[in-house]
């Protein structure tokens with residue numbers, strides 16, 4: 001009989017440990033936390049296989065893009081390995097289905113799509129081009145009418161490990177210090193969360209690539225309303241989070257308040273820990 005070593009348990013990441021704590025504090029969020037732990041795990045495993053891209057631009061190109069308000073990452077810049085992307089697509093779709101965030105028909109359609117490279121590749125290319133604030137972008141043409149509505153969300157999750165690498169490689173460049181638009185300078189997607197820095201600046205967080213950029217501390221990124229009296233801002237009871245509700249377009253944005261915080265922002269944790277704030281915002285008449 002040979003002594004086979006036990007398979008080592010998967011090392012808990014900082015995200016996972018914090019997410020378990022959220023579940024302990026808020027048992028009503030158990031299912032959302034469990035789903036997030038699985039999504040984060042897929043993202044981490046796929047992203048570990050994606051090389052940090054070396055994106056080179058001609059002299060002056062990036063400055064011109066920033067000035068024109070065009071996002072920097074073109075589809076061809078993404079270090080996309082299609083077999084890894086298909087795996088990412090399938091695994092994310094499986095998780096959403098298992099946690100009942102997706103119905104069976106949509107799940108089957110997305111799995112079929114993941115197996116059909118001839119259909120998938122042009123669809124993803126078109127979806128990214130249409131939504132990335134590039135030269136030829138048109139968000140209305142992102143997906144064909146026959147695509148399931150949830151495909152947008154699944155593409156966001158499946159492409160995230162690849163785009164996050166692009167944001168990681170590019171956004172430290174000084175050209176982006178001048179970017180204060182309402183959408184992401186790397187991939188052109190809209191913000192999904194924000195962080196208030198210890199210096200009281202506000203940075204928006206991209207809902208697709210997790211990139212960050214500086215933005216007005218109060219103005220609404222969804223409609224541009226900057227009138228203080230028409231922004232309603234309130235904090236969570238423990239002071240860790242803040243919500244900005246726009247009284248013009250009625251959308252809201254959540255933020256992690258890193259002033260006096262014990263740890264830095266953890267997007268995967270903080271978006272879930274603030275689910276009770278979504279309920280509070282919706283109760284006040286705002287919509288996500």
Ligand SMILES: [Zn+2]
Pocket residue numbers: 167184185186187188189206207208209210211
């Ligand atoms: Zn982005």
Ligand SMILES: [Zn+2]
Pocket residue numbers: 220221222223224225246247248249250251
């Ligand atoms: Zn607004």
